[in-house]
Amino acid sequence: MGTTTETARSLLERWLDSRLGSEPSAWLAEQRLQLDEDRQFYLAFALTPRKVGKEDLSLSPGELAEAGACCAGWDPSAWTLDQAARIALLLASSEAMFPRRLEKLCAIGDIGEQISLYQSLPLYPKPDLLTDRAAEGLRSNIVPVFEAVAHHNPFPCHYFDDAAWNQMVLKALFIGSQLHPIQGLDDRTNEALATTLIDYAHERWAAKRSVNPELWRCVGPHLKSSWVDDLRRAWDTREPMSREAAALAAHSANVPEAAALLNADPVLAERVRSGELDWAFIHRNLTS
Amino acid sequence: MSDPSEANDSPIRLIDPHVHMSARTTDDYERMAASGVVALIEPAFWLGQPRTTVGAYQDYLSSLVGFERFRAAQFGIRHYCTIGLNSKEANNEALAEEVMEILPLFLQKEGVVALGEIGYDDQTELEDRYLRKQIELAKTFDMVIMIHTPHRDKKRGTSRTMDVLEEHGIDPRKVTIDHNNEETVKEVLDRGYWAAFTLYPNTKMGNERMVDIVREYGSERIFIDSAADWGVSDPLAVSKTFRLMQERGITKEGIEQVCYHNALACYGQSGQIKETDWTNPLPVDQRNLFHGNSVLRGGQEPRVDDDSLVIE
Numbered sequence: 001m002g003t004t005t006e007t008a009r010s011l012l013e014r015w016l017d018s019r020l021g022s023e024p025s026a027w028l029a030e031q032r033l034q035l036d037e038d039r040q041f042y043l044a045f046a047l048t049p050r051k052v053g054k055e056d057l058s059l060s061p062g063e064l065a066e067a068g069a070c071c072a073g074w075d076p077s078a079w080t081l082d083q084a085a086r087i088a089l090l091l092a093s094s095e096a097m098f099p100r101r102l103e104k105l106c107a108i109g110d111i112g113e114q115i116s117l118y119q120s121l122p123l124y125p126k127p128d129l130l131t132d133r134a135a136e137g138l139r140s141n142i143v144p145v146f147e148a149v150a151h152h153n154p155f156p157c158h159y160f161d162d163a164a165w166n167q168m169v170l171k172a173l174f175i176g177s178q179l180h181p182i183q184g185l186d187d188r189t190n191e192a193l194a195t196t197l198i199d200y201a202h203e204r205w206a207a208k209r210s211v212n213p214e215l216w217r218c219v220g221p222h223l224k225s226s227w228v229d230d231l232r233r234a235w236d237t238r239e240p241m242s243r244e245a246a247a248l249a250a251h252s253a254n255v256p257e258a259a260a261l262l263n264a265d266p267v268l269a270e271r272v273r274s275g276e277l278d279w280a281f282i283h284r285n286l287t288s
Numbered sequence: 289m290s291d292p293s294e295a296n297d298s299p300i301r302l303i304d305p306h307v308h309m310s311a312r313t314t315d316d317y318e319r320m321a322a323s324g325v326v327a328l329i330e331p332a333f334w335l336g337q338p339r340t341t342v343g344a345y346q347d348y349l350s351s352l353v354g355f356e357r358f359r360a361a362q363f364g365i366r367h368y369c370t371i372g373l374n375s376k377e378a379n380n381e382a383l384a385e386e387v388m389e390i391l392p393l394f395l396q397k398e399g400v401v402a403l404g405e406i407g408y409d410d411q412t413e414l415e416d417r418y419l420r421k422q423i424e425l426a427k428t429f430d431m432v433i434m435i436h437t438p439h440r441d442k443k444r445g446t447s448r449t450m451d452v453l454e455e456h457g458i459d460p461r462k463v464t465i466d467h468n469n470e471e472t473v474k475e476v477l478d479r480g481y482w483a484a485f486t487l488y489p490n491t492k493m494g495n496e497r498m499v500d501i502v503r504e505y506g507s508e509r510i511f512i513d514s515a516a517d518w519g520v521s522d523p524l525a526v527s528k529t530f531r532l533m534q535e536r537g538i539t540k541e542g543i544e545q546v547c548y549h550n551a552l553a554c555y556g557q558s559g560q561i562k563e564t565d566w567t568n569p570l571p572v573d574q575r576n577l578f579h580g581n582s583v584l585r586g587g588q589e590p591r592v593d594d595d596s597l598v599i600e
Contacts, residue, residue: 039392046394046396050396050559054570054572055572056571056572078575080572107346107350108393108394109353109354110350110353110357111354111358111398111576112398112572112576113397115576140355142355142358143358144575144576
């Protein structure tokens with residue numbers, strides 16, 4: 001097993017030890033001794049929430065820092081006890097058993113199991129071989145399973161090629177999910193994605209549907225002069241958040257027409273330049 | 289007691305403890321939620337056409353603990369299921385053997401409240417074999433059992449099923465005998481089982497007969513379900529019967545037992561279904577099942593205007 005996998009397992013076990021009562025701790029310890037037996041492993045994995053509970057793990061800032069040091073971008077801040085215990089068991093599987101077990105668990109997983117499995121992708125051995133598995137998670141119709149891959153997860157930005165990345169971002173918008181929790185969103189924007197998103201905005205407008213303001217975040221850095229009218233359309237809607245998003249996109253763009261658009265509203269331009277208005281602000285408003 | 293809104297000060301809360309939602313539409317989910325259904329149980333059964341491979345069976349069981357659960361939650365309904373090999377498909381021995389291998393992988397999943405629906409269809413030797421094997425499996429995992437009683441030769445089939453359960457030392461308080469009628473109810477109650485009644489047009493119970501049964505036998509250990517599926521059936525059967533019982537003067541307490549509390553008490557023995565699941569869900573369930581949307585909880589989603597011609 002790789003260092004990341006080993007370290008993640010020992011962190012999870014330590015966090016659980018300090019939180020679980022003696023009975024669930026003993027159960028978990030007993031399961032660790034029987035990990036080589038497939039049937040026992042799958043049963044333990046299924047039984048975990050009944051044995052350790054589903055309360056939030058509630059990690060301290062120090063513990064979250066340990067997670068980040070183990071695997072850059074790993075963010076277990078919203079993990080629960082059962083999720084941690086399940087992944088600790090899975091990570092303790094031998095490297096020979098691991099790929100088969102992961103596939104089997106994904107094929108027969110209930111919602112909670114699938115979320116646990118997909119949010120832990122970057123911790124697995126040989127994560128570069130798991131892009132197809134990750135893409136399968138993104139195909140799920142169960143939104144929280146999609147988000148287990150897409151949100152608060154460093155896997156996509158480290159391992160996806162542009163095609164898979166762009167599909168993920170587009171689907172997030174399509175299903176009404178959010179972009180802000182996608183790690184590496186600004187680093188991985190690309191012209192092909194921006195072009196696709198502009199087409200998507202046109203489709204939405206043609207259907208008289210609204211456009212998610214976050215869309216402009218991925219368009220701004222690649223804005224072409226020919227798209228400025230589209231940005232102006234977002235700017236001109238009555239929806240304040242849409243104009244704020246258009247302002248942020250204009251600020252990140254490299255075409256003079258965008259700067260002119262932004263300067264047309266000096267108050268808004270100042271909010272953008274001072275950093276008071278940013279994409280986190282848009283995200284908070286969208287989800288509140 | 290003719291107007292339900294006057295007869296109750298608190299909102300109607302119903303459980304449909306046997307309904308095959310995979311075969312139903314989102315319209316049904318909407319109407320069920322609007323009628324007061326807060327939770328339902330979807331038993332694993334056959335799909336109207338036999339499966340020929342274990343893979344097809346596995347994917348079906350996965351959908352019961354996966355997508356269908358999420359789909360229901362989007363309408364503010366908590367979804368539970370039972371896992372088992374149904375009697376019809378028990379007659380395909382090669383398939384049945386493979387299904388028995390994968391069942392243990394599913395029995396302990398979240399929201400699995402019983403092993404079922406199992407029992408007899410034609411009462412063949414193979415049906416008998418896999419009924420017994422699954423009873424033993426339920427014992428191993430200490431599970432509630434949901435029994436399907438046969439359409440044909442029902443009375444004898446029901447007695448025989450209870451004989452087998454007792455032969456295997458099963459506590460009747462941990463078993464629902466489903467699809468009862470006037471002919472079977474007395475023996476089922478006398479032997480200590482939960483007696484479920486399926487309000488299903490033409491082939492099973494009608495709800496006027498159901499009212500008479502509650503009058504005669506009371507409401508202890510009796511509950512009702514729709515068993516709505518891909519056939520001509522009615523996913524509002526529980527709420528319609530709830531209202532009919534009100535109109536016909538069954539006590540409020542009795543109605544609530546038959547339409548809510550008894551199913552909860554029976555399947556609650558699994559530890560996998562609790563009233564707080566819908567009245568006060570855990571933060572993680574609120575995030576993942578209801579997707580943080582408190583508006584959707586408790587069937588409070590505003591109704592879509594059925595008369596509108598416009599699709600937006």
